[in-house]
Amino acid sequence: MNSAQIEIQLIASLVAIACAIPGTFLVLRKMALITDAISHSILPGIVIGFFITHDLSSPLLILLATASGVLTVVLVEFIQKTGLVKEDTAIGLVFPALFSIGIILISKNASDVHLDIDAVLLGELAFAPFDRITVGTTDLGPKSLWIIGSILITTLLLLIAFFKELKVSTFDKGLAASLGFSPAIIHYGLMTVSSVTTVGAFDAVGAILVIALMIAPAATAYLLTQDLKKMLLLATLFGITGAILGYWSAHLLDASISGSITTVLGIVFLLVYLFAKNKGLISVLYRQKQQQKEVLLLTFLLHLHNHSDEEEERKVAHLNDHINWQKVKSRTVLSLALKNNMITIDNQIIALTDKGKTFTEEAINYIITNKDTEIEKMKDRFFLFRG
Amino acid sequence: MEDQIAVKIDDLTVAYDYKPVLWDIDLAIPEGVLMAIVGPNGAGKSTLIKAILDILKPIAGSVEIYGKPYKKNRALVAYVPQKGSVDWDFPTTALDVVMMGTYGSLGWIKRPGQKEKKAALEALEKVGMLSFKSRQISQLSGGQQQRIFLARALVQNASIYFMDEPFQGVDATTEKAIINILKELRKAGKTVVVVHHDLQTVPEYFDWVTFLNVKKIATGPVKDIFNDDNLTKTYGINYKVAITQ
Numbered sequence: 001m002n003s004a005q006i007e008i009q010l011i012a013s014l015v016a017i018a019c020a021i022p023g024t025f026l027v028l029r030k031m032a033l034i035t036d037a038i039s040h041s042i043l044p045g046i047v048i049g050f051f052i053t054h055d056l057s058s059p060l061l062i063l064l065a066t067a068s069g070v071l072t073v074v075l076v077e078f079i080q081k082t083g084l085v086k087e088d089t090a091i092g093l094v095f096p097a098l099f100s101i102g103i104i105l106i107s108k109n110a111s112d113v114h115l116d117i118d119a120v121l122l123g124e125l126a127f128a129p130f131d132r133i134t135v136g137t138t139d140l141g142p143k144s145l146w147i148i149g150s151i152l153i154t155t156l157l158l159l160i161a162f163f164k165e166l167k168v169s170t171f172d173k174g175l176a177a178s179l180g181f182s183p184a185i186i187h188y189g190l191m192t193v194s195s196v197t198t199v200g201a202f203d204a205v206g207a208i209l210v211i212a213l214m215i216a217p218a219a220t221a222y223l224l225t226q227d228l229k230k231m232l233l234l235a236t237l238f239g240i241t242g243a244i245l246g247y248w249s250a251h252l253l254d255a256s257i258s259g260s261i262t263t264v265l266g267i268v269f270l271l272v273y274l275f276a277k278n279k280g281l282i283s284v285l286y287r288q289k290q291q292q293k294e295v296l297l298l299t300f301l302l303h304l305h306n307h308s309d310e311e312e313e314r315k316v317a318h319l320n321d322h323i324n325w326q327k328v329k330s331r332t333v334l335s336l337a338l339k340n341n342m343i344t345i346d347n348q349i350i351a352l353t354d355k356g357k358t359f360t361e362e363a364i365n366y367i368i369t370n371k372d373t374e375i376e377k378m379k380d381r382f383f384l385f386r387g
Numbered sequence: 388m389e390d391q392i393a394v395k396i397d398d399l400t401v402a403y404d405y406k407p408v409l410w411d412i413d414l415a416i417p418e419g420v421l422m423a424i425v426g427p428n429g430a431g432k433s434t435l436i437k438a439i440l441d442i443l444k445p446i447a448g449s450v451e452i453y454g455k456p457y458k459k460n461r462a463l464v465a466y467v468p469q470k471g472s473v474d475w476d477f478p479t480t481a482l483d484v485v486m487m488g489t490y491g492s493l494g495w496i497k498r499p500g501q502k503e504k505k506a507a508l509e510a511l512e513k514v515g516m517l518s519f520k521s522r523q524i525s526q527l528s529g530g531q532q533q534r535i536f537l538a539r540a541l542v543q544n545a546s547i548y549f550m551d552e553p554f555q556g557v558d559a560t561t562e563k564a565i566i567n568i569l570k571e572l573r574k575a576g577k578t579v580v581v582v583h584h585d586l587q588t589v590p591e592y593f594d595w596v597t598f599l600n601v602k603k604i605a606t607g608p609v610k611d612i613f614n615d616d617n618l619t620k621t622y623g624i625n626y627k628v629a630i631t632q
Contacts, residue, residue, distance in 0.1 A: 028477060083404055161496050168487045171477045174468040175539075178440040179491035180461050226478045226523040 004129040009247050011128050011144050012261060015201045016213050016239030018152040021159055022194040023214030024235045027222055028170050033088060034073065034191075035214045037095035039198050039207040041072040043102030046199070051109065057131070057143050062199050069195025070188065072098060123206030125247075125257040144204050151200040155193055159232075166190070167228055205258040213239060216265035223276040238268055296325075296333045301342060301360040304352050314350045391453075393418040393547050393578040394439060399448030401431070401438045408434050410602050412448070416580060418546075420595035421573040423583040423609075427622055430600040432582040433469065436549045440466055452547065462492060465545035467536045469552050475525050481535050482520040485510055488542035503542075510538040515564060530561030537565060547578045554585065566592050589613055 026032055045068030049061025072094055079090040133140040140146070159166070169176035169186045176183050194214070201210045221234035246261030253260065274281050300319075307313035319330045334350075337343045342356030352360065394416040401409040409431040416422060424432045437443040439450050441457045452460040465488070488510070489503040511517045514534040519527065527535065533553055540548055548569075554562050569579050569592075583589065589596060589609060596613055598604035598621040605617045 028474075030474075164490055164493070164498060165495065167479070168490055171479065171484070172468060172473045172487070174437070174440075174442055174472055175466060175487060177442040178461075178464070178466040180458070181490070181495070222478070226525075227480070228478050231478050 005247075005251075007129045007142055007145065008125055008257065009244055011142065011148060011204050012125060012243035012247055012257070013240045014145070014148045014152050015204050015210075016217065016243040016261075017236050018148055018155055018197045019201060019210060019213035020217045020235040020239040021155050021232060022190060022197055023218040024221065024228075024232050025166055025170055025190055026194065027215060027218040028228075029190075032215045032219075033091050034076070035194060035198070035211050037072050037076065037091045038069040038191075038195050039202070039210050040095040041098035041102075042066070042069045042195065042199055042202065042207060043099050044068050044105060045102075046202070047102045047105040051105075056203055057147055062147075062196065065199040065202075066192065066195040068098060069198060070191055073188070073191045122208065122256065123202060123204050123258055125204050128204055147200050148204065151197055155197065158189070158193060162186070162189070205261065209258040209262050212262040212265050213242070216262075216269050217242065220265075220269045220272045223272050223279045238265070242268060293332065293336060296329065297336050297342075298360075298363055300333050300337065301352065301356055302364065304343065304350060305357065305360045305364075308352065311349050316345065316348045316350060391418045392416065393453060394580070395451040395454075396439065397449050397451075399435075399438060399445050399450065401434050401443055401445045407446075408601065409438065409445075412599075412603050414597060414603055414606055416547075416578060416597075417595070418578050419573060419576050421569055421579045421581070421593050422595035422597060423581050423589050423593040424597045424599055425583055425586060425589065425621065426599035426604075430621075432599055433551050435599065436466070436551055436580070436582060440464065440549060463546040465540040465543035465548045467540045467548070467550040467553055470529065470533055470536060470555060472551075475527075475532060477524065479524060480520065481516060481522050481524060481527065481531075482507055482511065484524055484535050485538045485542055488539040491543060506542050506544075507538070510542040511535075513541055514538045514568065528558075530557040533557045533561060533565065537568060541568070545577070548572060548580065550579070550581045552582050552584060554583070586618070 023035070026035055042065040045065030046056075046061060049058065049064040050056060053060050055061065075094045076087065076090045079085060079093060080087050085093070128144045129142050131143045133143050133146060165176070165181045165186055168179070169181055169183045173183045176186070197214075198207065198210045201213070205213065217235040217238035218231070220238045221231045224234055225231050242261050242265040246264040247257055249255070249264060250257040250260035272280065275283075277283060304314055312318065316330075316334070319325060319334075325333070334343075334345075337356065338345070340355075341353055342359060343350050344353055345351075392415045394414070396412055396414040399409060399412040399414075400407055408429075412435065424435065426432050434443060438445050439452075439457065441450075450457055452463055457464070482504075485507040486499050486503055489499050489506060493499060493503070508517065508520065511520055514537050516531060516534050516538060519531060519535075524532065524535065533556075537550075537553065540550070550569075553565055557565070569581070572579050573594075581593070583593070590613060593609055595607070596609045597606040598612075598617050600621050604621045605612050
């Protein structure tokens with residue numbers, strides 16, 4: 001690895017971490033769409049800033065772009081408050097308007113400024129090491145590294161200082177307000193951090209792909225943990241994984257770095273979505289299947305229980321007629337009950353064992369009383385009661 | 388009983404989009420009562436609590452907690468929002484939710500420590516949920532979630548408790564457990580204000596009641612004012628249907 005390669009991976013990783021932190025809270029607040037809006041509507045801020053400074057990484061440009069990002073949020077909320085349209089519609093109205101102002105500004109002045117839309121939307125990580133900060137003859141490293149580094153440090157400090165406030169206002173806005181933690185201040189704080197991060201990252205990965213870095217790692221982490229701190233940590237790790245693996249895939253495929261990073265993030269999400277222990281698709285399908293089986297088993301046991309003194313009702317052959325099940329289904333249920341030692345079959349007549357009887361009675365009792373205390377015992381043994 | 392007034396509300400009007408949901412409410416809640424706020428859907432019951440707690444800004448009127456604005460006496464107040472107002476899939480545990488009750492006394496930036504954790508564990512024990520402390524909140528039943536919310540209010544160690552429909556969607560055992568805790572709070576001299584739906588249980592659970600339907604209809608001891616006249620004024624002629632619902 002040469003130093004440019006290391007620098008690119010370092011920048012990509014820092015961008016990923018800086019995005020994953022606000023991204024985690026945005027995902028939990030169900031505000032993923034707002035990053036889409038912010039990433040587009042910072043464009044007029046960037047363009048105006050660029051007209052003034054002629055420098056894509058000047059602080060004034062970052063300030064103006066952040067302001068137009070926050071303005072998006074204000075406008076969205078303003079439109080939403082009229083009660084005429086829903087939030088998604090409001091977002092859909094605001095950001096294309098701001099974005100198109102940016103586009104028009106660029107195209108009107110395209111002849112005399114060096115700023116093209118592709119660069120803003122897609123960024124080019126590969127060029128990051130060329131734009132360096134030098135003092136006299138000393139090389140201090142790539143400019144983007146400094147920008148995103150400072151944004152990341154600020155974000156981390158804010159996260160550590162206001163973790164408790166962010167958590168309570170994300171979970172329970174009403175409680176936060178009643179405790180004196182103004183949800184509005186925290187909301188706009190988070191929106192400002194998201195905007196600054198988007199602006200700081202657009203140069204490297206492009207304004208659009210910032211969305212992927214904010215949402216995908218957080219969404220992936222959400223599937224794996226039930227602890228906010230772990231979710232932040234996992235989101236960060238997924239972000240870095242995407243950055244490094246994405247860089248090397250781009251290297252191998254000779255393709256766009258930011259495109260490859262996003263693809264890797266997507267693949268990681270897909271894998272986790274399929275295989276996550278509790279929330280994963282496969283595990284959910286398995287659970288549903290088990291629950292279905294258990295419902296059938298319970299129905300069957302209840303039938304036996306209700307007719308414990310009528311042999312006619314408990315004949316294997318009668319199951320198909322009486323409970324109205326297909327043969328396959330009856331066989332599945334019978335073998336499940338047998339396997340769990342809940343029934344015995346003697347001369348084609350089914351009888352509940354003691355274990356089966358106790359279980360059935362417990363289940364009936366739970367279904368009738370619906371007491372919380374009962375369910376805990378059942379949960380350990382059956383998927384059915386795990387919700 | 389001419390007690391001290393815990394909460395005093397004067398000329399309170401709250402509007403959503405210029406449509407008043409609470410109109411010119413005057414209400415004095417005496418210290419040490421266990422009060423139900425009753426009224427039909429859309430009567431502004433939750434809104435009243437939110438306006439008292441500074442969550443909503445009224446367009447007119449004032450609220451005083453022991454003679455001072457809410458902002459000055461925040462520490463005296465605990466709040467239990469409607470269970471449905473939060474996302475129970477949030478990645479956190481029962482203990483952590485209860486700890487949130489301590490955040491108010493900590494203020495900005497300061498983090499909860501051992502003292503706060505101990506208080507939270509005690510509150511969990513009081514509501515019979517100690518063995519669930521590490522359980523992820525989405526894995527709790529509706530009744531258990533409500534108990535967690537109650538524990539979170541208890542940990543605030545307040546003088547006044549506001550609860551928004553704490554009996555909504557809970558099983559009978561939890562309902563009994565909650566009302567016992569509320570009665571204990573009253574015994575300890577606390578003031579408890581509950582948005583309540585089930586008119587049948589009002590005389591059994593509460594000693595004070597406020598009838599609300601955009602305007603205040605009546606407020607006072609249950610034994611004096613919980614009658615057909617006020618019920619009709621609040622719910623309209625078919626209040627008996629409302630009772631049996």
